[in-house]
Amino acid sequence: MPDDSQAGNFIREIVATDLKTGKHGGRVVTRFPPEPNGYLHIGHAKSICLNFGIAQEFGGSTNLRFDDTNPSKENLEYVQAIQDDVRWLGFDWENRMFYASDYFERLYLSAVHLTSKGKAYVDSLSADDIRRYRGTLTEPGKDSPYRTRSVEENIDLFARMRAGEFPDGTHVLRAKIDMASPNVNMRDPTLYRIRHAAHHRTGDAWCIYPTYDFAHPLSDAIEGITHSLCTLEFEDHRPLYDWVLKESDAQCHPQQIEFARLNLSHTVMSKRKLLDLVEKKLVAGWDDPRLPTLQGLRRRGYTPEAIRAFCEHIGVAKRDGVVEMALLEHFIREDLNRRAPRVMAVLRPLRVVIDNYPEGAEEDLEAINNPEDPNAGTRKLPFSRTLYIEHEDFREVPPKKFFRLTPGQEVRLRYAYIIQCVSIVKDDRTGEVLEVHCTYDPETRSGGPQAGRKVKGTLHWVSAAHALEAEVRLYEHLFLKADAGDVGEGLDYTANLNPNSFERLTGCQVERTLAAAAPLSRYQFERQGYFCLDPDTSDQKLVFNRTVALRDSWAKIEKTQQER
RNA sequence: UGGGGGAUCGUCUAGUGGUAGGACAUCAGCCUUUGGAGCUGAUUACCGUGGUUCGAAUCCACGUCCCCCAGCCA
Numbered sequence: 001m002p003d004d005s006q007a008g009n010f011i012r013e014i015v016a017t018d019l020k021t022g023k024h025g026g027r028v029v030t031r032f033p034p035e036p037n038g039y040l041h042i043g044h045a046k047s048i049c050l051n052f053g054i055a056q057e058f059g060g061s062t063n064l065r066f067d068d069t070n071p072s073k074e075n076l077e078y079v080q081a082i083q084d085d086v087r088w089l090g091f092d093w094e095n096r097m098f099y100a101s102d103y104f105e106r107l108y109l110s111a112v113h114l115t116s117k118g119k120a121y122v123d124s125l126s127a128d129d130i131r132r133y134r135g136t137l138t139e140p141g142k143d144s145p146y147r148t149r150s151v152e153e154n155i156d157l158f159a160r161m162r163a164g165e166f167p168d169g170t171h172v173l174r175a176k177i178d179m180a181s182p183n184v185n186m187r188d189p190t191l192y193r194i195r196h197a198a199h200h201r202t203g204d205a206w207c208i209y210p211t212y213d214f215a216h217p218l219s220d221a222i223e224g225i226t227h228s229l230c231t232l233e234f235e236d237h238r239p240l241y242d243w244v245l246k247e248s249d250a251q252c253h254p255q256q257i258e259f260a261r262l263n264l265s266h267t268v269m270s271k272r273k274l275l276d277l278v279e280k281k282l283v284a285g286w287d288d289p290r291l292p293t294l295q296g297l298r299r300r301g302y303t304p305e306a307i308r309a310f311c312e313h314i315g316v317a318k319r320d321g322v323v324e325m326a327l328l329e330h331f332i333r334e335d336l337n338r339r340a341p342r343v344m345a346v347l348r349p350l351r352v353v354i355d356n357y358p359e360g361a362e363e364d365l366e367a368i369n370n371p372e373d374p375n376a377g378t379r380k381l382p383f384s385r386t387l388y389i390e391h392e393d394f395r396e397v398p399p400k401k402f403f404r405l406t407p408g409q410e411v412r413l414r415y416a417y418i419i420q421c422v423s424i425v426k427d428d429r430t431g432e433v434l435e436v437h438c439t440y441d442p443e444t445r446s447g448g449p450q451a452g453r454k455v456k457g458t459l460h461w462v463s464a465a466h467a468l469e470a471e472v473r474l475y476e477h478l479f480l481k482a483d484a485g486d487v488g489e490g491l492d493y494t495a496n497l498n499p500n501s502f503e504r505l506t507g508c509q510v511e512r513t514l515a516a517a518a519p520l521s522r523y524q525f526e527r528q529g530y531f532c533l534d535p536d537t538s539d540q541k542l543v544f545n546r547t548v549a550l551r552d553s554w555a556k557i558e559k560t561q562q563e564r
Numbered sequence: 565u566g567g568g569g570g571a572u573c574g575u576c577u578a579g580u581g582g583u584a585g586g587a588c589a590u591c592a593g594c595c596u597u598u599g600g601a602g603c604u605g606a607u608u609a610c611c612g613u614g615g616u617u618c619g620a621a622u623c624c625a626c627g628u629c630c631c632c633c634a635g636c637c638a
Contacts, residue, residue, distance in 0.1 A: 008578085035638055070637065127636055134634055138566045141634085172636055182567045184634050193636035212638045233632055236568045258569085260631095265575085271638090313587065315577050317570095320631060324575050327588050337601060372601070403599065412597055446597075458597050482575095527598045554599045 009316040011050070011257055015058055015227055024226035024252070028060025031225050032086065032093075033100075033216070035067045036078035036200070038271040039286040039293045040085040042307065042328070043262040049311035050259070051229055052091045063223055064093035068101045069215045071199035079200065081286070085294040090304045100215045101201045103222055107210045108162065110218055110248045111173055111191055115154045119247050120191060121147055122157040123174045130172070133179070134187050140180035141187045147176065161194055164207045168194050175214075177243065185240050189213050217241045221250035228254045231261040232320065260320040264328065266477035267292045268484045268493060282497060283478075289545050290478045290501050300475065301522050301532030301547030306335040325477060329548045336522060336530040336547065341369045341376060344414070344460045345510040345525035345544075347472055349388035351435045351464065354419065357385040362463070365446060367415045370524075379513060383416050386464040388509045390527075393459050394436055396424060401557055403456035405436065411457040414526065418444035418455055460526045467509040470542035473534065474503040514542060522547065 018024055030051040034044060055062040064086060068074050086093070100107075114120040123146045125133065135141030149157075161171055173192035181187055191214040196207045220228045228241075235258045245253050263269060268277070269292060277283045277291070286293055289300035297307065310331040314323055344367075362384040370376035389405065398406040405411050407421045417440040425435040443450035478484075478501050484493045510525075517523070522532045529549035536543045 033638095037638085067638070073637075130636075131634075136566085137634060140566090169636070174636095184567080186567095187634085190636050195636080209636095211636075216638085230638095232569070234638090236633055238568090260570090313576080317577070319570050321576065324588070327576070330588060333600090342598080342600095371598085401599090414597060416597095418597095451597080455597085457599075460598075524598085524600080527600070529600095550598075550600050552599075557599080 010318070011054065011227070011229065011259060011316055012057070014255075014257060015054055018226070018255075019058060024255075027224070027226055028055055028058040029063070029224055029226045030055045030060065030229060031063040031065050031220065031223060033065045033067045033219075034082050035070070035074065036076075036082060037070070037073040038078060038275055039081055039295055041269055041274065041294060042264065042292045042297065042310075043269045044085075045089060045294060045307050046262040046311045046314065046316075047229070047231075048086060048089055048091060049308055050316055053312070054227070054229075060226070061096065062091070062093060063096040063098055063225070065098040065100065065219060065223065067212065067216065067219075068099050068199070068201065069210050069212060071195060071197040071209060074200055076200050081295065088298060088304055089294065090308060098219075098223060099201060100210075100219050101199060103215070103219055104202060104206055104210070106222065107215055107218055108208075111210070111214070112155065112158065113249075114175070114191075114247055115158055115173070116151055117247065118151055118176065120173055120175050121149055121154050122161070122171050123147070123188075124171050127169060130190075134184065135179070137184065141184075143179050144174075144188070147179075147188070158192070161192070161208050162206070164196070166194055168196055170194065173208075175240075175243070175247075177240075183236055183239060185213070185237050186243070189240060213237060213240050214244060217244045217254070217256075218248060218250065220254040221245055221248075221252050224252055225254040226252075228256045230256060230258055232258050232318065234258055258318065259316045260318055262314065263320065263322040264292055264325055265322050265482035266325045266479050266484070268479070273484075273493060277494075280494075282494060289473070290475050298520070299532075299534065300545055301336075301520070301530060302332050303335050303522070306332040309335070322482065324482075332530070332548055333551070336524065338372050339370070340522045340524045340530055342367075342371070342524045342526050343511050343514060344381065344462050345470070345472075345508060345514070345523075345528065345531070346388045346390055346460065346462050346467070347505055347508050347525075347528065348391040349507065349509045350391040350394055350433065352387045352389050352419075352461070353435060353437050354385050354387070354417075354440050355422065355437050356439045359385055361385065362465075365415050381415060381511060382463045382466040384463045384465055387413070387461045388464055388467065389413075389436075389459050389461045391433075393457075394421075394433065396433060399558065399561060401554075401561075403554075404459060405438075405457075409457075410455045411459055412444070412455050413461050414458050415446050416461070417441060417446075418450075418453060460528075462509045462511050464509070466512055468512050468515055468542060470508045470510045470514070470544060472505040472508045472531065472544045472546065474505065474546045476501045476503075508544075510542065510544075517542070524550075 032051045052062045123144045172190045174188045177186045179187045192208045238256050241256050287295035287299045364380035366378050367381045393404040410420050412418050419438040419440045423437040479496045480498045481496050484496050487495045517533045530547040531544040534543040534545045
């Protein structure tokens with residue numbers, strides 16, 4: 001059986017080759033290095049699956065490392081949420097959780113070492129001047145007047161920076177590389193900056209903080225990382241990554257490998273935009289079920305298994321692209337189809353009275369919990385004279401190919417009887433259908449003598465007297481266009497927000513077994529989609545989120561009929 | 565116009581000189597007590613132009629287009 005999940009990707013190939021040649025002493029150690037300045041999203045899931053997956057595959061290990069070198073953006077809330085999310089996704093860093101801030105002292109010593117070698121210097125230009133001196137993409141930069149300070153002066157100044165003698169922005173430590181380099185990242189990049197800010201872990205022990213370019217390669221080396229996987233935009237930082245390791249006499253030299261980050265259609269993935277949506281209250285929070293955050297997907301009802309399968313399937317390459325949301329939806333449907341118990345739930349109830357069913361009578365009918373899983377068993381569904389069916393399952397004047405309830409057309413009530421519409425009760429003023437009267441054929445009870453009779457449609461239903469009321473929240477794509485950033489002149493991505501991405505349905509009628517539903521447990525509402533119990537559920541109120549609708553071929557038929 | 569990357573079905577991805585394959589999506593059909601699921605089939609791709617070769621997505625040359633970089637963010 002050809003299985004594309006077994007297909008090699010270029011990173012696996014590199015690692016396999018390195019293992020063969022003994023490049024890193026036969027070890028494979030990767031790391032997942034989030035900055036705790038936001039919540040993890042499905043793009044991070046790709047990186048997590050890649051890093052942990054590669055290590056698992058080759059018998060190596062993976063560290064979780066918080067890249068916490070910028071105290072002004074980072075906090076503990078994020079540190080905790082990230083751990084929670086990685087664990088939820090199904091990965092275990094065992095005892096290997098680290099922080100770049102754990103290494104601040106060693107990083108400082110490395111900086112002193114570089115300085116004493118004449119490979120770093122304290123610059124006292126303003127940030128603006130540093131930018132001016134850097135040149136442009138097409139013109140070389142020029143040396144800072146402070147570039148020629150003596151080693152002694154640099155050492156002294158850097159020590160005093162650490163000691164807190166200078167306000168923010170007055171000095172930085174820079175690598176001394178080449179102001180004329182065609183790679184602007186090599187034009188004496190900043191290694192340390194002064195920030196009189198409390199750090200979420202080190203408090204006020206430090207007022208100078210290393211930059212990513214300095215801290216990252218050294219943190220990797222300290223941890224003995226063999227393969228440092230990152231996204232494409234760091235590609236032209238690689239010469240700097242290598243420079244830092246070489247000049248710092250690092251004990252090992254991890255290999256940085258870049259891959260394309262995940263983009264998903266109909267959503268946004270940048271931390272900035274996600275934060276923006278949350279802060280402007282355009283969504284309900286980081287766990288809003290419309291967001292591609294792991295917390296949002298979890299609340300929406302996504303399973304870790306589905307997300308992992310998705311990440312495995314999309315592969316890893318260097319060309320950037322946009323994965324269709326439909327692919328993600330495919331994987332959650334596939335997973336939930338196998339495991340979600342089926343239940344009856346009527347979202348927009350229409351009252352149905354079975355005129356020839358004895359008043360006051362009721363009976364229990366047997367229903368299969370999951371046709372895909374024989375072990376899931378069966379349950380009893382109460383049936384009575386007054387039922388609810390889906391409002392859209394009845395049409396007084398049916399369009400072509402409408403196989404549901406309509407005057408004169410028999411339909412089956414799932415696991416129950418075949419019924420037929422005999423009359424309609426309408427609102428005199430609005431003409432709205434309020435109630436449908438039907439007759440049933442007692443011979444057609446499930447398992448009965450006439451049960452096999454062919455009818456075009458089968459409807460889900462609940463018994464009015466036995467059903468529970470629930471709130472159901474429906475979600476659509478957060479953005480109208482596949483590319484959220486595709487907006488007109490002068491507009492930003494929020495112009496593409498889908499005004500109908502959230503719809504709250506109240507007065508839904510669900511079968512009573514749902515009273516026992518556990519938080520975040522997932523169900524298939526027959527003929528509707530997959531739903532999970534929202535944490536907003538209370539003793540008073542059941543609340544469900546629609547994870548994803550079932551594929552709906554009738555909707556397609558109807559749509560093409562309307563287009564004609 | 566400097567540097568670094570990248571171009572294969574609509575989308576994502578295999579391919580490493582020898583039949584361009586898979587998944588999603590789309591469209592048909594079968595089946596069905598979920599218009600679900602499942603099954604079958606179909607459509608659709610090597611950025612362009614030259615060259616090397618018996619043979620090129622793959623090697624070479626010249627183009628074209630797209631992405632990233634001028635934070636004391638990561």
